Amino acid sequence: MSQAALTCANIEVDFDGFKAVNGVDLTLDRGEVHFLIGPNGAGKTTLVDAITGLARYTGSVVKDTAEKGAVELRGKKVHHIARHGIGRTFQTATVFENLTVAQNLDIAAGSGRSPWALLRRRKHLPDTVVNVMEQIGLTGQAATPAGILAHGQKQWLEIGMLLVGDADVLLLDEPIAGMGHDERETTGRLLHDIATDRAVAVVEHDMDFMRAFASRVTVLHAGAVLATGSVDEVSNHPRVQEVYLGTAHPTAPSNDMEPADAATA
Amino acid sequence: MSKFLSTRAGTWTGFGAAALVLFGAAPLLLSGFRLGLLAQFLCYAIVAVGIGLAWGRGGMLTLGQGVFFGMGAYLMAMHMKLADAEFRNGPGSVPDFMELAGLRELPGYWVPFASPVFTIAAILVLPTAFAVLLGLAVFKRRVKGAYFAILSQALAGAFAILLIGQQSMGGFNGLSRFRYFFGYNLDDPVNQQMLYFIAAGVLLVVVAVALQLRRSRYGELLVAVRDAEERVRFLGYDAANVKVVAYATAALFAAVAGAIFVPIVGIISPANIGIVPSIMFLLGVAIGGRASLIGPVIGALAVAYAQTALSEQFPSAWTYAQGLLFIVVIALLPGGIASIAAATKRFRREPVTAEAAA
Numbered sequence A: 001m002s003q004a005a006l007t008c009a010n011i012e013v014d015f016d017g018f019k020a021v022n023g024v025d026l027t028l029d030r031g032e033v034h035f036l037i038g039p040n041g042a043g044k045t046t047l048v049d050a051i052t053g054l055a056r057y058t059g060s061v062v063k064d065t066a067e068k069g070a071v072e073l074r075g076k077k078v079h080h081i082a083r084h085g086i087g088r089t090f091q092t093a094t095v096f097e098n099l100t101v102a103q104n105l106d107i108a109a110g111s112g113r114s115p116w117a118l119l120r121r122r123k124h125l126p127d128t129v130v131n132v133m134e135q136i137g138l139t140g141q142a143a144t145p146a147g148i149l150a151h152g153q154k155q156w157l158e159i160g161m162l163l164v165g166d167a168d169v170l171l172l173d174e175p176i177a178g179m180g181h182d183e184r185e186t187t188g189r190l191l192h193d194i195a196t197d198r199a200v201a202v203v204e205h206d207m208d209f210m211r212a213f214a215s216r217v218t219v220l221h222a223g224a225v226l227a228t229g230s231v232d233e234v235s236n237h238p239r240v241q242e243v244y245l246g247t248a249h250p251t252a253p254s255n256d257m258e259p260a261d262a263a264t265a
Numbered sequence B: 001m002s003k004f005l006s007t008r009a010g011t012w013t014g015f016g017a018a019a020l021v022l023f024g025a026a027p028l029l030l031s032g033f034r035l036g037l038l039a040q041f042l043c044y045a046i047v048a049v050g051i052g053l054a055w056g057r058g059g060m061l062t063l064g065q066g067v068f069f070g071m072g073a074y075l076m077a078m079h080m081k082l083a084d085a086e087f088r089n090g091p092g093s094v095p096d097f098m099e100l101a102g103l104r105e106l107p108g109y110w111v112p113f114a115s116p117v118f119t120i121a122a123i124l125v126l127p128t129a130f131a132v133l134l135g136l137a138v139f140k141r142r143v144k145g146a147y148f149a150i151l152s153q154a155l156a157g158a159f160a161i162l163l164i165g166q167q168s169m170g171g172f173n174g175l176s177r178f179r180y181f182f183g184y185n186l187d188d189p190v191n192q193q194m195l196y197f198i199a200a201g202v203l204l205v206v207v208a209v210a211l212q213l214r215r216s217r218y219g220e221l222l223v224a225v226r227d228a229e230e231r232v233r234f235l236g237y238d239a240a241n242v243k244v245v246a247y248a249t250a251a252l253f254a255a256v257a258g259a260i261f262v263p264i265v266g267i268i269s270p271a272n273i274g275i276v277p278s279i280m281f282l283l284g285v286a287i288g289g290r291a292s293l294i295g296p297v298i299g300a301l302a303v304a305y306a307q308t309a310l311s312e313q314f315p316s317a318w319t320y321a322q323g324l325l326f327i328v329v330i331a332l333l334p335g336g337i338a339s340i341a342a343a344t345k346r347f348r349r350e351p352v353t354a355e356a357a358a
């Protein structure tokens, strides 16, 4: 297995003439927590939609898989792409509210089950589910309906659902939205934990969070990549500063990268 | 109590009690005529269990179960008409209604239904296969919600109209005046009771199948698809296939119900399978509680009873009452009667448990 888990080349998404994503190249490496930042409407979510098969695009997305080597994902159905190890979460947490935490994870772990296994009653939870429940700190909530979990817990559950499903490329759309300070810290550490043998991409607006936990950053603006590199490299990039501040300001304090139009996100 | 019923011992107790009522108390207490009516109601209950699965658990508003009910019923009726004709005039003879319509030759597609084995196989396979094909076509294209409901209802309407135009299927009058059911004389009260027992037995089997599906991993997956279909796809499942299984199972239940309805009631006509009967199937499920296991059965029995009791005295008022009831239930009590227990539980501040775990 090579370092690069996912390679996107020249992705374009066209919404009736409006190019929401306009020629993006992006490589996600294993072992990295790769932040995707950019102002509202930059095309971050659309890019994730394209990779996961929700939005039509031109260009190519190649996934490095253990069994089949490099696989082109363009044109594949959503559930086939998921089975190639691409997992995503949504800007608004979506878990199965009427099912318990354990049931949510068990379903997420089971896309490879045979019809016979599906038609039988679950005798006990798979080991992966038990382990992941521990990892995301929800062991005590195993029998709780996901609908009544706290906001942050739902987001951890969503991440857990990708982990049990053996996804090795995780695309997380604003995973800390609405979380308190401690929850953010916990999430950041969780992301680094899971990135040891996976590629993790995080779409975020929170610059403090990015500074604390990003191994690499890609800045999107108006559907194109503005800069990519370490936190320092992109912070000092003049075009990035222009987009975020309207002026160049190399030694700015820690809040300087908050995009004006995303201050409340 | 619901906790106890979800244990293995509780399940057996529940089925035991139901069997005692259906096989012991009812035949002892009810006259032959009333037992026949109950047998007819049980057929509706069998359809209802399927709707509970597809609609209550799977979120598919199956407004056209009359199609599958009708398929099962007509397939059975064809065999019984042929058997009667053979009994009167020897093998290969034309059923009485065809003679009256001036048809001398048996249409080709009728011929294989002289065989009981072929007929039973056709009842089990044809409607289910049709549901699978239709389900794949519809769900793969992500047709759902109101569009799916309208589509299935239109199908029921079209099916009834198609049959009205078919003289060789009895047309508007349908197929009736049966004398034998696989060699058993239908005038004999003992055989009528046997038909009741068959309906009761099938209902218990169907409920057991639905229970197993609900408690299996598939049952959890079905609820997940109902609540967040897109999310399920991103976990690597083909959500359309998950829905097709529940839809086809509901179709199979409806077809079997139709097939035993024919010898019990003695007639099947387009009026029994079109849009209005399809809505009645759904009404019982809505009233009883679509997401619960037994709710649809209770609701179907209650609606069928009310219809029989009221429609004789106030035939037109019943139709309006039916519509009104539907609106009231959907607006005020979307979980049906079965949800009243859960609501009082919540009222007493008992701990909430997940729907599927309860």
Ligand SMILES: Nc1ncnc2c1ncn2[C@@H]1O[C@H](COP(=O)(O)OP(=O)(O)OP(=O)(O)O)[C@@H](O)[C@H]1O
Binding pocket: A015, A018, A020, A038, A039, A040, A041, A042, A043, A044, A045, A046, A047
């Ligand atoms: N289905 C669609 N049809 C047309 N335009 C769309 C569609 N989806 C998104 N867009 C547009 O594409 C652009 C990029 O949207 P996108 O949601 O990808 O931005 P984003 O970077 O995720 O923003 P945010 O930070 O607000 O989530 C926006 O201008 C948006 O209005």
Ligand SMILES: [Mg+2]
Binding pocket: A044, A045, A046, A091, A173
């Ligand atoms: Mg977005």
